[in-house]
Amino acid sequence: MTAPKTPNRFLIPSLLAAGISAQDGAQASLTYVTSTGADDPNAGTLFQTFKQDHEVTLAQHRSHSSHRSHSSHRSHSSHRSSAGGGVPYYTPSPSPPPPPPGPARLLDPVPRSTTPPGEQRATPPADPSADGNSLPALSGRTQRFAAIVRRVQIALLGQGYFDGPITGTVGPVTRGALRRFQQAAGIPVTGTITPETLDALRVSSE
Amino acid sequence: MIQLVLPAVAEGERPFIARLVRRREGGCNPAESYLLEEYSGGGAFVGQHGLIAVDGVPAGELDGDVVLVQPGRDRPGRIERLLRAGSMHNTLLITERCDQLCIMCSQPPKKTHVDRFDLLEAACLLAERGALIGISGGEPTLYKDQLLGMMERVLDARSDLEFHVLSNAQHFEAGDVERLRNPLYRRVSWGIPLYAAEPGLHDQIVGKADAFRRLEKSLAWLTIAGARVELRTVILRSNVDALPSLARYIATRLRFIEVWSIMQLENIGYARSRWPQLYVQHAENFRPIASALEQAALFGVRAQLFNFPRCTVPLLFRNVAMASISDWKRKYTPACADCRERDACCGFFEWHPEDAALAGVSPL
Numbered sequence: 001m002t003a004p005k006t007p008n009r010f011l012i013p014s015l016l017a018a019g020i021s022a023q024d025g026a027q028a029s030l031t032y033v034t035s036t037g038a039d040d041p042n043a044g045t046l047f048q049t050f051k052q053d054h055e056v057t058l059a060q061h062r063s064h065s066s067h068r069s070h071s072s073h074r075s076h077s078s079h080r081s082s083a084g085g086g087v088p089y090y091t092p093s094p095s096p097p098p099p100p101p102g103p104a105r106l107l108d109p110v111p112r113s114t115t116p117p118g119e120q121r122a123t124p125p126a127d128p129s130a131d132g133n134s135l136p137a138l139s140g141r142t143q144r145f146a147a148i149v150r151r152v153q154i155a156l157l158g159q160g161y162f163d164g165p166i167t168g169t170v171g172p173v174t175r176g177a178l179r180r181f182q183q184a185a186g187i188p189v190t191g192t193i194t195p196e197t198l199d200a201l202r203v204s205s206e
Numbered sequence: 207m208i209q210l211v212l213p214a215v216a217e218g219e220r221p222f223i224a225r226l227v228r229r230r231e232g233g234c235n236p237a238e239s240y241l242l243e244e245y246s247g248g249g250a251f252v253g254q255h256g257l258i259a260v261d262g263v264p265a266g267e268l269d270g271d272v273v274l275v276q277p278g279r280d281r282p283g284r285i286e287r288l289l290r291a292g293s294m295h296n297t298l299l300i301t302e303r304c305d306q307l308c309i310m311c312s313q314p315p316k317k318t319h320v321d322r323f324d325l326l327e328a329a330c331l332l333a334e335r336g337a338l339i340g341i342s343g344g345e346p347t348l349y350k351d352q353l354l355g356m357m358e359r360v361l362d363a364r365s366d367l368e369f370h371v372l373s374n375a376q377h378f379e380a381g382d383v384e385r386l387r388n389p390l391y392r393r394v395s396w397g398i399p400l401y402a403a404e405p406g407l408h409d410q411i412v413g414k415a416d417a418f419r420r421l422e423k424s425l426a427w428l429t430i431a432g433a434r435v436e437l438r439t440v441i442l443r444s445n446v447d448a449l450p451s452l453a454r455y456i457a458t459r460l461r462f463i464e465v466w467s468i469m470q471l472e473n474i475g476y477a478r479s480r481w482p483q484l485y486v487q488h489a490e491n492f493r494p495i496a497s498a499l500e501q502a503a504l505f506g507v508r509a510q511l512f513n514f515p516r517c518t519v520p521l522l523f524r525n526v527a528m529a530s531i532s533d534w535k536r537k538y539t540p541a542c543a544d545c546r547e548r549d550a551c552c553g554f555f556e557w558h559p560e561d562a563a564l565a566g567v568s569p570l
Contacts, residue, residue, distance in 0.1 A: 141259035144243065144250050145215040148257055170217045170256065188236075192217050192256030195234045198242070 149174070152193050155201040156181055207556045208534035209262055214285045216277040217256030223288075223328040224253050228269035237332055241265055260285055272332045274325055288329045289337065295532035296333075297340030298326050300353060304345040306374050307413035308399075310440060310477040310484050315344055323352050330360040333367055341371040350377055354385060361390040368393040370436075376417060378424035386431035395434040395464065398425070402445045403455035411445060425460060435463045438512075440471060446486045446494050453498040457505030466502060468495060469530075470513035474557045481559075489518040489566050499523055516551040517568045531555055545569035 146168030153174060156162035161184075162177035175191040182189040187196040224239040234240070239253030249265025251258045258275055260268065270291025277283050289296045300323075304315035330339055346353050357369050375398045378386075398421070401411040405418035428435055437456060441449065449468070456466055471477050471485050488495060495511075502509035511519060512530035519527045524547075531552040538545075538553045545551070547570045 141213060141215045141248055141250075141261045144245055144248070145257060145259035148243070148250060148259075188254070190254055190256070192254065193252055194254055194256065195230065195240055195252050198252060 149193070151203050152178075152198070152201065155203050159201070207537070208290070210287050210290075210534060212260050212262035212285050212287070214258055214260045214275065214278075214283045216258045216275050216283055216285075218277050219279050221274060221276045221322075221325060222255045223272065223274055223325050223332065224251070224255060224258070225270065225272050225332050226251050226258075226268045228266060237328075241269075258285070270334070272329045274322075274329065288326070289333050289339070290534075291334060293533055294338065295340070295534065296337065297342045297532070298329070299342055299344065300326070300346040301344040301348060303348055304343060304374070305348065305376060305414065306345070306417060308476070309411050309413060310442060310471055310475070310480065312472045312475040312477060313342075313344075314475050319344075319349075321349075321352075323349070323356050327356045327360060330356070330367065331363060333364070336366045338368045338370060341369055343372070345374050345376070346371055347373045347375070347377040350382075354382075357394060358388065358390055361393055368395075370395050370397060372397045372438075374399060374412070374417070374421070375424035375428070376414075376420050378427045380427060383427055383431045386428070386433050391431070391433060395436055396428065397436045397438050397467075399438045399440070400452070400456075401439055401442075402448045403452045404448060407445060407448060411442065429462050435460075437463050437466045438469055439466070440469045441486050441488065441495065442471065442484045443486055444484075446488075446491075449494045449498040450501060453501035453507075453509075457501060457507050461505070461507065463507065466507055466509045467512050467530075468498065468509060470511075472513065472555050472557075473559060474555070478557070488514065492520055492523075496520065496523060499526065513552050513555070515553065515567065516547050517545065517570050518566050528552060539567050541567045541569055543569075 149170055150166050150168045153162055153164070153166045153168075156174070156177045157166070159181065161181040162174065164171075164173040164177075167174075170193070178193065178197060179189050179191045181201070182191075182194075182197060185197075185200040187200055188194065190197075223237075225235075225237055226241070227235075227238045228241045230238075230240040234253075236254045239251035239255070239258055241249055242252045242257075243250040244265045247264065248259065248261040249268065251260070251265075251268075255275065268287070271287045272289035274286040274288050275283075276285070288298060301319045302313075302316040303319045304311075307315070333339060341353070341357075353371075357371075360367060361369070371394060373396055375396065399412070400408065400421065402408045408418040408421070409415055425435070437460065439445070439449070439452060445452075453466075456463065470488060471481075473481060473485075477484055499509050499511075509526060511523070511527040514527045516524050516527045529550055529552050531554070535556045536553045537556050537558070538548060538551075542548050542551075542553065
């Protein structure tokens with residue numbers, strides 16, 4: 001993984017807050033934009049942090065061990081609107097993404113919202129068109145599966161392990177990339193999208 | 207009704223077993239897939255075999271279920287909830303082949319067999335602590351050696367588990383006795399259908415010549431092996447009046463059994479189309495059933511009623527009417543809402559004719 005090479009890394013706090021080093025800023029912006037596009041059923045609230053360099057953190061988000069705490073990262077409703085509708089792949093972001101919604105721990109399904117706990121999951125997720133987008137409401141296994149696979153492919157691309165098209169399906173090229181990445185990361189080599197792989201790729205879920 | 211098969215998308219091509227877990231505690235267990243994302247009507251899980259996205263039930267309801275994932279290449283992918291968490295009614299289907307063709311078969315057999323023993327064994331090893339796992343078919347003992355091997359390995363690895371196997375007992379032989387004497391088989395019971403003490407009548411119901419004689423032989427071997435046997439008798443128009451004589455046969459010849467289950471018909475499979483010819487309105491004429499229960503009690507054979515709603519059974523025999531219908535296919539009528547014995551009652555099969563169910567219900 002890349003280490004920050006800029007001594008004054010706190011000069012660009014918003015990028016840093018997004019977990020992006022100066023050197024990797026363009027790349028990270030790219031991944032940010034492409035990973036919160038029209039295919040994301042949650043309009044960016046679920047998968048957004050591609051931390052190319054997890055040494056880069058701000059004080060209030062110091063370590064990954066603090067990710068277990070959710071109380072300090074409650075409100076992220078603003079992030080919902082940050083995902084522009086219909087952004088095509090590989091279009092650079094015109095401006096740096098807003099600060100991240102606090103580090104999320106993978107596989108922790110507790111929804112992060114200001115909804116009172118009793119009301120969570122009582123209704124289907126909000127209609128994406130509610131925040132001004134005219135995106136169709138995506139739901140169902142096929143779209144969810146493809147959306148997650150795309151994020152993994154983009155993350156692998158960002159790390160230089162994948163050079164195929166972002167398809168949302170797991171074919172031989174993606175399996176090969178997963179194996180090479182897993183080997184390099186020192187995690188079990190399966191050629192599949194595993195929890196360890198998502199952790200190591202910093203593909204986090206709320 | 208609880209859906210046991212759900213549409214799913216998964217990586218790869220080969221089927222695999224996983225326990226679906228809502229919340230990861232600490233490290234990753236290779237046998238588990240963890241909830242990654244919950245969405246309306248489903249959830250995405252991730253584990254060693256990759257990503258699984260399921261539709262059909264809220265992801266939380268799948269927490270702890272041991273599922274068979276079929277990624278699906280030529281046909282749509284799906285998961286089968288083999289061992290649902292917290293359920294007492296989990297049953298594994300060994301094969302869809304059968305060498306009998308019962309007149310009221312609830313699950314008509316198919317000619318083809320898909321060998322899933324490796325997957326089923328992996329699932330059993332992930333079962334909840336203290337689980338009783340049902341084994342069914344088709345006829346599981348058509349693959350007797352594989353079946354026994356699977357159960358022996360599982361019981362050896364998991365001293366907390368038990369099996370209950372539904373078998374027509376057409377395939378036990380002298381050579382099985384030593385094997386079945388293994389103490390592991392104290393945790394296996396065999397549910398074996400016997401429809402009449404009159405050989406011709408039994409053979410006619412199971413659709414196989416000489417089935418009764420072969421069954422007697424198997425029961426003899428099982429006796430010698432000290433096997434635990436539950437006899438099962440579905441009541442039909444053709445055999446209900448012969449129930450008292452069957453009770454005498456069991457009391458005199460088959461005293462070694464653990465329990466005799468007298469069962470009401472399930473309106474599915476062949477029984478659905480033949481319902482009028484087969485179904486006995488037991489509430490209208492309980493006498494042969496009462497007589498059989500009295501015979502059994504007199505001779506110390508434990509007998510019980512399956513699929514008899516408690517309000518349709520005379521008070522004297524109500525205590526042996528068990529809550530027998532599996533949770534996933536059980537329903538109660540609106541009238542049952544106020545019944546004090548509902549929790550002890552079998553209710554009705556999901557597919558039981560609505561009018562027939564409503565007609566006889568009188569809340570207790």
